[in-house]
Structure formats: structure tokens, C-alpha cells
Amino acid sequence: MHIRVNDMVEVIAGDDRGQRGKVLAVQPRAGKLIVEGVNRVYKHVRRSQRNPQGGRLSKEMPIPVSNVMVICPQTNKPTRLGVRYLADGTKERYAKRSGVSLGSISPARKRYAKNV
Numbered sequence: 001m002h003i004r005v006n007d008m009v010e011v012i013a014g015d016d017r018g019q020r021g022k023v024l025a026v027q028p029r030a031g032k033l034i035v036e037g038v039n040r041v042y043k044h045v046r047r048s049q050r051n052p053q054g055g056r057l058s059k060e061m062p063i064p065v066s067n068v069m070v071i072c073p074q075t076n077k078p079t080r081l082g083v084r085y086l087a088d089g090t091k092e093r094y095a096k097r098s099g100v101s102l103g104s105i106s107p108a109r110k111r112y113a114k115n116v
Contacts, residue, residue, distance in 0.1 A: 001026065001028050001031070002070075002081040002083065002093055003023060003026060003068070003070060003081070004026065004103075005023050005024065005026055006022060006023060007022070007023045007070050007071075007102075008020060008021070008022055008023075008071040009021065009033075009070055010068065010069055010071055010078045011035070011038055011063070011067060011068055012067060012068060012069050013066075014039070016038045016039055019035075019037065019038050020071065021035040021036040021037045021038050022036045023035055024036050025062075027062055030062065031064060031065050031066075032062035032064055033062060033063065033065055034062050034063075035060065035068065036060065038060060039061045039063045040058050040059065040061075041058070041061050042057070042058055043059055044056055044057075070095070072095040072097045073095070073100060073102070074100045075095075075097055075098050077097060079095040079096055079097035079098070080095075080097070081093055081094070081095065082094050082096050083105065085112045087113065087114045088113055089108040089109040089110060090104050090107060091104065091112070092104045092105060093105060
């Protein structure tokens, strides 16, 4: 899973199709993530000392990773993500639509450096 926290994503399937938001949490084992303002549900809360008012609390629920696409920072459109090695052996994420870098994943490794 190449999507990280704080990435801007757009929902491409489901009831919230077309909405954009920032990724708040990633659940890699479940293959889901929580996006700000997307897939909101009401949680009914009983009155207690912590919550003296009680009532309904609106919160975001996880959605499958396959239902979102990352927003390319250059074109501002949804794009797929790829992984590539740079000349010094650094591994980075990049937007396939424009080729712009989205940050490195791992530090430089001699094994993957291009010997030119």
C-alpha cells in the first residue's frame, strides 16, 4: 500500500464518490484508510461524566484503499502511484500521471544505485 497519512485523495467509488480529503489514518493489514470528511456515521453516545450531554457523535469510518486515488500535486487530478529507484539508489513514490515525486520511501542503497 503506497498511500500515506496526509496524502490528498479523491473517492472514486461508493456513496461519497467525488469527495476529496486528507488521509487521517492507514490500516495496512485491513487494506483500509480513514479520510477526513468521508464515510461519516453517527455513533450514539450515552450520557456519562466524560460526555455529560450524550447524543450523537459524527465520526469517519474506514474505507477500502481501492476506492480512493491520490491527487497529483502538479495536475490536481487523481492519479495512480508508482515506485522507482533514483540514480543514487533512493526509493521514492511518484505520480504516474505527471511523473512528479511524492517523497522518498527508503534511504539510498548501493545495490540499487546506477553505476554510470
